[in-house]
Amino acid sequence: xxxxxxxxxxxxLLASGAHGQAMPTDERGRVxxxxxxxxxxxxxxxxxxxxxxxxxxxxxxxxxxxxAAGRLVATNAFAVxxxxxxxxxxxxxxxxxxxxxVKKGRYRQQFTDFVFAYYHEDRTYRFVPTSKTKPxxxxxxxxxxxxxxxxxxxxxxxxxxxxxxxxxxxxxxPKPKPVAQQPRQTADW
Amino acid sequence: MRKTILSTLLALGTGPAMAQTDSTxxxxxxISGYIDSYYLTAFNRPKSGNLLGVDQLAGRAFDRLPDQFxxxxxxxxxxxxxxxxxxxxxxxxxxxxxxxxxxxTTGAFNPYRPVAPxxxxxxxxxxxxKQAYFTYRATSKLSFTVGQFGTHIGYEVIDAPLNxxxxxxxxxNNGPFYHLGMKAAYSFNDRAALMLGVVNNWDNLTDDNTxxxxxxxxxxxxxxxxxVYLNWIGGYSDDTYxxxxxxxxxxxxxxxxxxxxLYDVTANYQVTSQFYLGLNAAYGRYDFRPGNxxxxxxxxxxxxxxxxxxxxxxxxxxxxxxxxxGLGVRYEHFEDKHxxxxxxxxxxxxTVTAPVTLASGKLLVKPEFRLDTxxxxxxxxxxxxxxxxxxxxxxxxxxxx
Numbered sequence: 319x320x321x322x323x324x325x326x327x328x329x330x331l332l333a334s335g336a337h338g339q340a341m342p343t344d345e346r347g348r349v350x351x352x353x354x355x356x357x358x359x360x361x362x363x364x365x366x367x368x369x370x371x372x373x374x375x376x377x378x379x380x381x382x383x384x385x386a387a388g389r390l391v392a393t394n395a396f397a398v399x400x401x402x403x404x405x406x407x408x409x410x411x412x413x414x415x416x417x418x419x420v421k422k423g424r425y426r427q428q429f430t431d432f433v434f435a436y437y438h439e440d441r442t443y444r445f446v447p448t449s450k451t452k453p454x455x456x457x458x459x460x461x462x463x464x465x466x467x468x469x470x471x472x473x474x475x476x477x478x479x480x481x482x483x484x485x486x487x488x489x490x491x492p493k494p495k496p497v498a499q500q501p502r503q504t505a506d507w
Numbered sequence: 508m509r510k511t512i513l514s515t516l517l518a519l520g521t522g523p524a525m526a527q528t529d530s531t532x533x534x535x536x537x538i539s540g541y542i543d544s545y546y547l548t549a550f551n552r553p554k555s556g557n558l559l560g561v562d563q564l565a566g567r568a569f570d571r572l573p574d575q576f577x578x579x580x581x582x583x584x585x586x587x588x589x590x591x592x593x594x595x596x597x598x599x600x601x602x603x604x605x606x607x608x609x610x611x612t613t614g615a616f617n618p619y620r621p622v623a624p625x626x627x628x629x630x631x632x633x634x635x636x637k638q639a640y641f642t643y644r645a646t647s648k649l650s651f652t653v654g655q656f657g658t659h660i661g662y663e664v665i666d667a668p669l670n671x672x673x674x675x676x677x678x679x680n681n682g683p684f685y686h687l688g689m690k691a692a693y694s695f696n697d698r699a700a701l702m703l704g705v706v707n708n709w710d711n712l713t714d715d716n717t718x719x720x721x722x723x724x725x726x727x728x729x730x731x732x733x734x735v736y737l738n739w740i741g742g743y744s745d746d747t748y749x750x751x752x753x754x755x756x757x758x759x760x761x762x763x764x765x766x767x768x769l770y771d772v773t774a775n776y777q778v779t780s781q782f783y784l785g786l787n788a789a790y791g792r793y794d795f796r797p798g799n800x801x802x803x804x805x806x807x808x809x810x811x812x813x814x815x816x817x818x819x820x821x822x823x824x825x826x827x828x829x830x831x832x833g834l835g836v837r838y839e840h841f842e843d844k845h846x847x848x849x850x851x852x853x854x855x856x857x858t859v860t861a862p863v864t865l866a867s868g869k870l871l872v873k874p875e876f877r878l879d880t881x882x883x884x885x886x887x888x889x890x891x892x893x894x895x896x897x898x899x900x901x902x903x904x905x906x907x908x
Contacts, residue, residue, distance in 0.1 A: 400867070407539065441657065441664045443539075443584070443595070449732040449777035450827070461831040462867040 341454070341470060344430065349454045351429040351477045357489055358423055362388050365420035365488050372487035376480075378416065388420040395435065396476050398469045408445040409465065410437045412454070412473050418484070425488055429477050434469060537586045540908060543579035543603075543667040545570055547875075547901020554891035561884060561893035565849035568680040569603045569665070570673065573899065579603045579667060582637070590644075597638035599665075607637050607665045607684060608712070633712060637665065638685065648694045652704075655712070656690075658683045659702065659724045660738050662773045662787035662821065671825055672860045673873045673903035677841035678789050678819050681848040682769065683709035683740065690722060698728040708745040715747045732778075738771040746793075761802050762809070765795040785823030792816035793847055815845030835860045852881050871905040 344350040357365055369390050373380060378392035395413040399406040415431040432454035437445045452459070454473060459466030547570060549558060556574075558567040569579060580603035585596045599607055640654025663670050663679040690704025702724040707714040720742030728734050744750060744763050752758045769791035776784045795813045797803035806813040819841030827833045837858040843850045858877040865872065877899050879886065884893025 407537065439669060441666075441669055443586070450780040460829060461864055465867045 341474065343455070347455065348430060349432050349473075351474075351481070352427070353481065354424055354426045355485055355488070356424050360423065360489065360491075362420045362422045365425050366390070368488045368490060369418045369420060369425070369484070372484060373416070373418075376483070381415075390418045392416050392418075393431075398434070398472050400465060401468075408437055409469070411435045411447070412469065412476070413451075416480070420488075427481060427484060429480070432473060535587060535589065537588070538583065539586075540581070540583040541666070541668050541905055542581045543673075543903060543905040544577060545579060545673065545901055545903040546576050547573055547899045549573040549897060549899045551886055551894060551897045552889035553887035553897075554889055555887055558897070558899070559887075561887040561891070564851060565680070566886070567674065569606055569675055570901070570903075573901075577602070579903075580607070580665070582666065584638075592641060592643050594641040595638055596636075598635045599637040600635055603665070604637065605634060608634050608710075650692050651689065652692070653689045655685060655687045657685050658740075659722060659736070660740060660769060660771045661789065662775075662785060662823070667903065667905045668871065668907045671823065671835045671862070672837050672858050673875050673901075673905075674858055674877050674899075676787070676819075676821050676837065676839050677850055677854055677856070678787055678821055678839065681817065681841070681843065681850055682771070682789065682791075685710060686720075686722065686740075687712060688719070688722075700724075700726045702726075706740075708742055708747060709740070711747055715750055716744060718743050718745060720745045730776075733776040734774065736771075736773040738773065739769065741766065741768040743767075758809075759805065761795070761797075761805055765793045767791065767793050781827045783823075783825040783827075785825075786821070787823075788818070788820040790816060790818035791848075810845045810847060812845060815847045817841075817843040817845065817848050831864050833862050833864075835862070852883055852885050854885075855880050869907060871903075871907070873903040873905065874901075875903065876900050 341349045342351055344352070363385075366385055366388055370380075370383065373390060373392045376394070378394045380390065380392045382389060382391035384390075393413065393415050395411040397411050398409055400409040411434075413431075413433045413435055414429055417426075417428040417430065419426040419428075434452045434454060436448045436450040436452070438448050440446045454470065553573065555563060557563075557571045558573060559571060560566040570577070578601050581600045583598050585598075587594050636655060638654070638656050640652050640656045642650050642652045644650045657664060660682050661679050663672075663675055665684060667673060686704075686706035686709070688704055688706030690702055690706075692700060692702040694700040702722070704722045705719050706722055708718070708720045720740050723739045725737045726734065727737075743766050745767055746765075749758070750763050753760055753763045769789060771789040772786070774786040778784055793810070793815050795802075795806045797806060797813050803813050806815075819839060821837060821839040823835065823837050825833055825835040837856075837860075839854070839856045839858075841850060841854045841856075843852060846852075856877060856879040858875060860873055860875045863872045863874075864870070878896065879898070880896045882895065884895055886894050886897035888894045
């Protein structure tokens with residue numbers, strides 16, 4: 319009996335936790351993913367250049383580019399999907415802002431301002447935005463809680479992926495310049 | 508082996524929604540569809556048991572059967588998409604699938620369309636095709652589409668999940684449903700696009716003459732939350748029904764000498780994240796070409812004018828109380844005083860719909876009330892006599908996947 323009660327209590331707790339899973343937040347209570355990454359030998363200028371190149375390559379819209387302050391702010395969005403029985407369907411896009419601050423030997427990344435943009439099918443079945451949005455901070459979604467939990471989970475996974483890509487891009491060491499080959503000195507010149 | 512296959516299938520069907528880092532990824536192959544059914548009651552208790560009006564002429568189209576559970580339509584849509592092309596095969600079955608192929612079907616589901624002399628009879632599997640077309644993206648701005656595709660005209664569509672109100676408007680019922688032909692679309696930018704094409708007239712799987720109709724659409728987004736479509740279709744002698752009456756000898760040959768144009772404006776505006784407004788206005792006209800006074804009289808005797816027209820306006824407003832419950836009201840004024848379309852009268856209607864969205868958006872339950880009024884005794888009462896108004900209350904069930 320005790321074992322059964324323990325099992326039930328654990329299951330209930332796990333179920334409660336899955337409903338509206340906790341996400342990291344900033345001091346304003348907004349969902350934010352924050353990390354300072356060491357980059358021992360790299361100067362701020364190089365980090366800045368790498369960051370800017372990566373943001374442009376990945377299709378971010380740059381809103382702030384301040385090389386003097388070492389700050390880049392950009393926005394982007396990634397698709398989140400409804401579970402399809404055979405294939406997945408677009409449900410909406412998660413919009414967010416990425417701020418990269420660089421200093422000598424380190425950089426700081428902040429993924430913030432997450433907003434889910436609803437999409438729907440128009441008369442030609444193309445998925446188009448509805449202009450309706452939902453902040454990621456909202457833990458509940460009446461009528462589609464499980465799907466919303468999935469989107470929140472997917473956001474965490476996506477940010478992990480972006481952070482890893484960004485780290486790889488920023489920490490890439492510059493390729494050494496090839497040394498110019500000196501012509502062989504021969505007696506017969 | 509069986510366990511592996513089963514596990515794989517289950518994983519595909521029940522895995523969590525996965526984030527994608529590529530914002531343009533819409534998948535390669537997509538299978539989707541829906542089923543819809545309804546139950547409604549008509550307070551005028553029409554003796555005929557349908558909502559086609561006292562003359563059994565027209566009236567409601569896709570929700571004609573009161574006081575019974577009725578199946579609307581079953582759709583399965585296959586689409587394949589890659590960077591340069593799409594193909595869509597949109598198959599439908601059921602009573603309203605026949606309606607979707609309006610003009611091509613004969614028999615019990617199309618009682619107000621004569622079987623003969625309409626030579627564009629539909630056979631077998633063609634009735635299941637609501638759309639079948641491919642699109643080739645020549646450049647990022649220019650694309651070409653060939654095949655059978657839904658009309659660009661109007662605000663509403665056949666597909667129940669895409670309409671807010673379940674009962675379709677007179678503007679929709681009296682306009683084209685689909686076209687078979689070719690069109691080109693050019694996107695100037697995110698806020699403007701143009702489409703031009705040539706088609707087998709209105710709702711023609713097969714053309715009844717060598718004349719084609721031209722189609723056009725100009726889209727403009729004055730605001731990110733507002734889109735306006737200016738639509739047009741025009742052609743010479745493009746009314747297959749009218750032409751059929753001429754061929755049968757019911758009408759003289761002069762009635763195939765006309766140009767028909769339909770102009771349509773559709774707009775939508777997401778005022779706030781919860782409040783939405785929509786507008787549809789259309790005007791169509793037949794321009795008969797009387798060569799003399801006698802011909803002028805011929806047209807005037809039949810239609811009241813040698814340039815008989817029809818048209819209407821519908822206003823839509825929706826409010827989303829939450830992701831689950833909303834409320835929408837549609838008001839429509841439609842005129843067919845010259846009896847060139849199916850309604851053949853003037854109609855004012857108001858439709859109130861309160862959709863409930865369940866099962867993560869898969870199930871839509873739509874309670875709906877509709878009131879129609881006409882200046883003549885258009886609607887049928889329990890004695891089979893005409894009356895000037897009709898009100899219905901019902902609920903529609905739409906499951907989409």
